[in-house]
Amino acid sequence: MPFPGSGIAKGMATTFRNFFAPKVTRQYPEVRPEIPDRWRGRLDLIYDPFGEHKCEVCFQCAQVCPVEAIDMSGFDSEGNRIRFGMPEIYDERKDANAYRRAGLPARPMRNPARWDEEIDTPFVDGVVDGYGGRPEALIAIFRAIGDRYGYLPERALRRVSDRMSIHWAQVFGAAGLGGFRLLPTEGHLVTVCDCASCRFAGGDRLLNALEEELGIRAGETTADGRFSLEARPDVGAGAISPAMRIDTLVYGPLTVDKALHIVGQRRATASAASRA
Amino acid sequence: MDWELLLGIGRFVLATTLLLLLTVPTAFVIIQMELKVIAGMNLRIGPNRIGPSGLFQSTIHGFKVLAKEDTVPDQADRSTFTLAPWMVYMAAAMSMLVMPFAPGAIAADFNIGIVYFFAVLGLSVVGLLVAGWASYNKYSLLGGLRSAAQMVSYEIPLTLSIVGAVVLAGTLSFSELIAWQREHGWLLIWQPIGLGIFYVASLAEINRTPFDMVEADSELVAGPFTEYSGMRFGFFFFAEYVALFIMSGILASLFFGGYLAPWPFPAQLDGFVGTLWGILWFFLKTYIFVFVAVWLRATLPRVRVDQLMGVAWKLLLPLALVNLFVTAIAVVAFDL
Numbered sequence: 380m381p382f383p384g385s386g387i388a389k390g391m392a393t394t395f396r397n398f399f400a401p402k403v404t405r406q407y408p409e410v411r412p413e414i415p416d417r418w419r420g421r422l423d424l425i426y427d428p429f430g431e432h433k434c435e436v437c438f439q440c441a442q443v444c445p446v447e448a449i450d451m452s453g454f455d456s457e458g459n460r461i462r463f464g465m466p467e468i469y470d471e472r473k474d475a476n477a478y479r480r481a482g483l484p485a486r487p488m489r490n491p492a493r494w495d496e497e498i499d500t501p502f503v504d505g506v507v508d509g510y511g512g513r514p515e516a517l518i519a520i521f522r523a524i525g526d527r528y529g530y531l532p533e534r535a536l537r538r539v540s541d542r543m544s545i546h547w548a549q550v551f552g553a554a555g556l557g558g559f560r561l562l563p564t565e566g567h568l569v570t571v572c573d574c575a576s577c578r579f580a581g582g583d584r585l586l587n588a589l590e591e592e593l594g595i596r597a598g599e600t601t602a603d604g605r606f607s608l609e610a611r612p613d614v615g616a617g618a619i620s621p622a623m624r625i626d627t628l629v630y631g632p633l634t635v636d637k638a639l640h641i642v643g644q645r646r647a648t649a650s651a652a653s654r655a
Numbered sequence: 656m657d658w659e660l661l662l663g664i665g666r667f668v669l670a671t672t673l674l675l676l677l678t679v680p681t682a683f684v685i686i687q688m689e690l691k692v693i694a695g696m697n698l699r700i701g702p703n704r705i706g707p708s709g710l711f712q713s714t715i716h717g718f719k720v721l722a723k724e725d726t727v728p729d730q731a732d733r734s735t736f737t738l739a740p741w742m743v744y745m746a747a748a749m750s751m752l753v754m755p756f757a758p759g760a761i762a763a764d765f766n767i768g769i770v771y772f773f774a775v776l777g778l779s780v781v782g783l784l785v786a787g788w789a790s791y792n793k794y795s796l797l798g799g800l801r802s803a804a805q806m807v808s809y810e811i812p813l814t815l816s817i818v819g820a821v822v823l824a825g826t827l828s829f830s831e832l833i834a835w836q837r838e839h840g841w842l843l844i845w846q847p848i849g850l851g852i853f854y855v856a857s858l859a860e861i862n863r864t865p866f867d868m869v870e871a872d873s874e875l876v877a878g879p880f881t882e883y884s885g886m887r888f889g890f891f892f893f894a895e896y897v898a899l900f901i902m903s904g905i906l907a908s909l910f911f912g913g914y915l916a917p918w919p920f921p922a923q924l925d926g927f928v929g930t931l932w933g934i935l936w937f938f939l940k941t942y943i944f945v946f947v948a949v950w951l952r953a954t955l956p957r958v959r960v961d962q963l964m965g966v967a968w969k970l971l972l973p974l975a976l977v978n979l980f981v982t983a984i985a986v987v988a989f990d991l
Contacts, residue, residue, distance in 0.1 A: 390954040394696040398950075404700040 422449070438552025447548070478544075498534045502527065507542045514545050517553050531559050566605040567645055570624040571597070572614035572631075580620035580632065586610055588635040589623075592642060605646070670762035674751045678744075679717075682896040686713035688942075689896075689949050696953035717889065725885030728791050736789040740883065740890035742782030747897040750775045754904050755829040757914045757933025768829040769821060772905065773814050776860070779894065780806045783869070786891070787879035798878030801960070802869035806860055808964060812971035813856035816849045819975075819982035820909060823991060833913040841912045848978045850910045852971050857906065859963065861898040864952035868960055903944035904937065911940050 405412065424434050434451070441449040506523045510516035517539075524535050531554050540547040554561060571577075571586045586608075590596055593606050600607040614629060616622035622631030623638055630641055690712055694701025702712035727736055752775075753768035755761045765771050780803050787799020820842050821827060824835040836842055843850055859866035869878045877883075880891050907913055914933030958966075985991065 387955065391950065394950060394954045397698055398692065398695045400698060402695070402700050403698045406700075 438548040441548035442546055442552065444548075447546070449548070498532055498538065499527070500538060503535050503538045504542055507539055512543045514543065514549070517550065521554055521559050525559055531561055533561070566600070566603075566607060567625055568607045568609065569593075569642065570614060571608070571610045572612065572616060572620070572622040572624070573610040574612040574614070574617060574620075576617040577614070577621040577631075581635075582610075582621040584635055585621050585623060585633060585638050588639060589642065592639055606642070667763070671752065674754075674762055675748055678748055678751070678893065678897045678900075681900045682893040683713045683717060685896040685899060685945055685949075686716065688945065689952070692946065692949045693953045696950070717893075720886055720889035720892075723885040725887060726882075728882050730791040731882065732789040732791070735785050736882075737887070739782050739786035739789055739879075740887045740894075742785060743779045744782075744890045744894045744897070746775060746777075746779035746782060747894045747901060749778075750901055751897075753829055754901065755833060755908050755913050756937050757930040758830070760930050760934065761830060764830050765828060766831075767827045769817060769827045769832070772829075773810070773817075776898075776901075777806070777810055779898070780810075783879045786883070790879070790882035792882050794876050795879050795881045798869065798876070798881065802862065802878055805862070805866065805869060805963060808967040809856045809859040809866075809971075812852050812967060812975045813860050815972070815975035815979060816852035816856060817909065819849045819978045820846050822979070822982050822986055829908055829913070833908060833915060836912045837915055841910060841915075843910045846910065846978070846982070848974060849982075850906075852975050852978065853909070854906065855966070856971055857902040858948065858951070859967070861902050862895065863899060863948050865955040865958050866963055868957060868963065871957060874957075899945060899948055900941065903948065904941040906944050907937065907940035913937060913940070 422440075427433050438451070441447070441451065503524060506520050510520055520539060521531055524539075525531055528535070536550050536554055537547065540550040543550075569589060571589060572582055573586075574582075586597060589608060593601055593608055595601055595606070595608055597608050597610045614622050614624050616624075616629050616631055619629075619631030621633050622629055623633055623641075624630070625641065625645060630638070633641075687710065691701045691709070702709035705711045705715050727733055750772050752762045753765055753772050755764075761768075783802045783806070784799045787795045787797070787802075790796070820832070823842070823845055824832050826832055826835065832842075839845070858864075862869045868875075870880070871878070880888055883891060914937040916932070916936050
């Protein structure tokens with residue numbers, strides 16, 4: 380057992396030493412911290428009051444990052460964690476980045492094999508060149524690629540970025556927010572919004588009607604695999620309740636008739652595509 | 656007309672006035688010390704805006720209190736509510752009457768100075784109880800009862816710890832006690848246990864950390880002072896610091912030779928120079944103990960109420976009694 384009072388003595392010694400130690404107070408308005416010119420603070424994602432990330436994966440931060448240090452991933456409409464950004468490491472990226480910033484066409488990656496397997500590179504190049512490589516044609520280019528693959532393969536986007544010499548963040552951001560599908564999925568995923576706002580506005584009637592129309596319950600897929608139906612509260616379109624999402628496109632405000640009409644249209648296109 | 660009596664009355668009035676005036680700068684100095692010393696021990700700079708290196712911070716605080724609105728609760732007992740701060744303050748100020756600042760600089764050199772001191776110091780309990788009761792607030796009342804329990808409990812070991820020294824020196828007068836210390840050495844050597852008990856009990860008696868649960872400003876409402884504002888609260892606040900000064904001064908006088916220099920030379924300075932010399936040593940020693948109290952506050956956490964009572968009744972009181980008996984036996988046996 381330590382001698383009684385030895386703890387007090389130890390504490391007293393500490394405070395006494397501190398009394399003569401250099402002080403840590405910074406006289407703020409007069410003395411300001413030295414911040415390097417290029418310091419931009421620490422990157423951090425902020426949350427909304429419900430604990431969800433406020434980040435919408437819009438890639439604007441990645442676009443303005445001068446050294447292309449920002450990478451991002453997110454969740455697709457089915458809740459799968461996917462990468463929208465570049466899976467390569469920064470060291471691989473920085474050469475292309477330097478070329479782009481110098482206004483030069485980006486050189487191929489050091490290890491192009493990682494990127495150019497599985498996609499039809501000449502096809503993608505042809506589409507890009509067909510639009511003259513203009514950035515404002517990105518959406519049209521995405522449509523063309525989407526028609527070919529049924530979704531936008533990451534590698535194709537990467538190829539578009541290199542070929543057009545525009546920032547990959549711009550390409551990925553436009554693809555992600557343009558409502559394009561970024562992962563291969565079987566058929567269409569119909570999501571009826573289950574949030575409070577949509578349910579008050581008649582979202583449950585919408586769901587019942589769609590269940591009847593497609594012949595499946597929420598959470599199931601039709602026998603031919605063309606449509607999956609689900610009810611989720613995170614469509615995030617409270618202003619247009621009741622809302623429904625097909626793949627990545629959000630529709631609303633809907634009536635039962637409208638919703639059935641839209642789904643019917645998709646069914647027609649889908650069968651047309653399968654015939655072609 | 657008896658000139659002797661008139662002179663005595665004049666001297667008394669002058670001394671009490673001076674003492675009352677002394678309490679104000681004393682409180683300012685100790686509060687300033689507390690601000691700066693605790694800041695330093697927390698690795699902060701502390702107040703440094705008002706005056707050279709913030710020297711007038713506490714003074715400004717004091718005057719700020721004057722400018723604040725002085726509210727009285729609706730149902731409060733107005734007369735006692737007003738009286739309570741005064742009682743607490745006067746208990747502190749009156750006990751300064753017997754404080755030996757220097758040879759010849761004692762306002763009233765009673766032959767029972769020590770008894771008077773402890774009797775008057777105990778009056779502040781009444782003030783705190785009255786404050787708690789008059790506020791018409793259950794928190795105030797409970798705070799007042801708590802403070803009364805604490806102070807009454809600690810008054811017993813506090814007083815008993817001195818009895819050993821009194822038996823040894825054979826006097827109840829402060830000046831004679833100091834004279835005894837001049838001949839026999841400081842009572843620190845003769846009564847180390849008494850000193851320890853006295854120090855702990857005095858911290859509790861004046862509600863200093865680590866025994867400041869009366870106020871417990873970081874976790875409770877301010878005990879009996881809850882309903883007080885403005886200068887009435889200021890009086891309680893001042894009284895606390897004046898009490899710290901008094902306790903430090905009494906500690907220095909009882910156990911550390913008071914106004915005596917730590918070495919015998921110059922053994923006897925007479926007249927005005929001697930008084931100044933004594934005042935110098937008295938204030939030096941007193942402020943060393945004030946510093947120690949502030950230092951303790953920067954270091955120690957608050958103890959619990961049950962620990963507080965346990966220490967008083969189970970540790971300090973038996974120790975004080977043993978100390979008293981051993982001293983008494985030694986005095987008889989060795990004919991000290």
